[in-house]
Amino acid sequence: MSYISLEVNCDEDFIEIFMAELAEIGFSTFQEKEGGDGLFAYSEENQNIETSQIQALFQQYEKLTSLSYNLGTVEKENWNSDWEKNYEPIEVEDKILVRAHFHPSKPQFPIEIIVTPKMSFGTGHHETTYQMLNQMYDMDLEDKMVLDAGCGTGILAIFAALRGATKVDAYDIDEWAVENTVENFSLNSIIASKHKVWQGEVQSIPKKETYDLVLANINKNILLSDIQHLNKHIKKGGFLMLSGFYENDIPDILNECSKFSLELINQSVRNQWSAILLKNNK
Numbered sequence: 487m488s489y490i491s492l493e494v495n496c497d498e499d500f501i502e503i504f505m506a507e508l509a510e511i512g513f514s515t516f517q518e519k520e521g522g523d524g525l526f527a528y529s530e531e532n533q534n535i536e537t538s539q540i541q542a543l544f545q546q547y548e549k550l551t552s553l554s555y556n557l558g559t560v561e562k563e564n565w566n567s568d569w570e571k572n573y574e575p576i577e578v579e580d581k582i583l584v585r586a587h588f589h590p591s592k593p594q595f596p597i598e599i600i601v602t603p604k605m606s607f608g609t610g611h612h613e614t615t616y617q618m619l620n621q622m623y624d625m626d627l628e629d630k631m632v633l634d635a636g637c638g639t640g641i642l643a644i645f646a647a648l649r650g651a652t653k654v655d656a657y658d659i660d661e662w663a664v665e666n667t668v669e670n671f672s673l674n675s676i677i678a679s680k681h682k683v684w685q686g687e688v689q690s691i692p693k694k695e696t697y698d699l700v701l702a703n704i705n706k707n708i709l710l711s712d713i714q715h716l717n718k719h720i721k722k723g724g725f726l727m728l729s730g731f732y733e734n735d736i737p738d739i740l741n742e743c744s745k746f747s748l749e750l751i752n753q754s755v756r757n758q759w760s761a762i763l764l765k766n767n768k
């Protein structure tokens with residue numbers, strides 16, 4: 487018995503659209519490509535997906551995005567090894583190792599995070615996650631209250647908990663990211679019931695909750711519309727760390743932050759992606 491596998495190369499903006507469209511014709515497992523330039527989609531066994539259905543789908547989009555795809559099959563017994571082959575551990579300098587459970591541990595790293603990404607974003611391979619982790623490493627998170635907005639795999643929340651944060655709440659607009667975060671909490675021996683993990687957008691943050699650090703690695707447009715609301719949930723003197731946008735977008739993001747007494751403390755750029763740390767001076 488075999489699974490159908492499909493590799494799609496497309497613009498980042500189309501990834502979620504294709505996931506939804508491919509789900510309609512019978513694909514059930516999706517993995518965003520690290521780098522954000524496409525996705526892998528897999529069907530369950532026994533799914534009768536016709537090549538013509540896939541061709542018809544992509545024909546509708548080929549004028550809107552640069553698009554190419556490779557269709558193949560994966561034998562059942564190779565399912566795990568195929569997925570594992572595509573997932574390499576990542577080292578954030580000599581500080582943090584992000585790996586799957588099947589990668590060997592490397593005790594020389596002060597912090598090790600175990601992540602099974604499934605369909606969620608957040609393995610540390612992407613420049614945004616990498617820089618968020620790198621900047622968080624230099625912060626004192628002991629006994630702090632942290633919110634991870636757009637948690638994906640939950641990698642940032644997990645890091646905060648491993649560094650001694652007492653409360654790590656996390657939310658994501660996508661249900662599967664929420665499920666995945668709870669699974670990954672458990673892989674890192676973080677007790678999910680001690681922390682809140684929920685599906686929602688910025689308005690779903692409980693009204694009275696405030697945090698020492700709010701993390702949001704999402705994208706420029708969502709951040710521009712969410713910064714004001716996120717700021718309401720930062721304690722006086724607390725921090726906001728943002729990523730998911732390019733270096734060129736820093737002025738727009740900082741302009742929005744300046745409306746709410748958020749002062750720039752730190753910034754980094756890696757392959758044109760940036761991450762910034764701001765302090766709430768209200």
Ligand SMILES: C[S@@+](CC[C@H](N)C(=O)[O-])C[C@H]1O[C@@H](n2cnc3c(N)ncnc32)[C@H](O)[C@@H]1O
Nearest residue numbers: 607608615636637638658659660663687703704
């Ligand atoms: C770039 S990924 C970041 C994942 C992880 N925090 C990391 O740093 O690797 C962005 C995440 O934000 C989620 N997302 C997108 N729009 C959102 C919104 N309006 N509110 C909350 N989460 C959102 C996506 O589902 C995705 O999991």
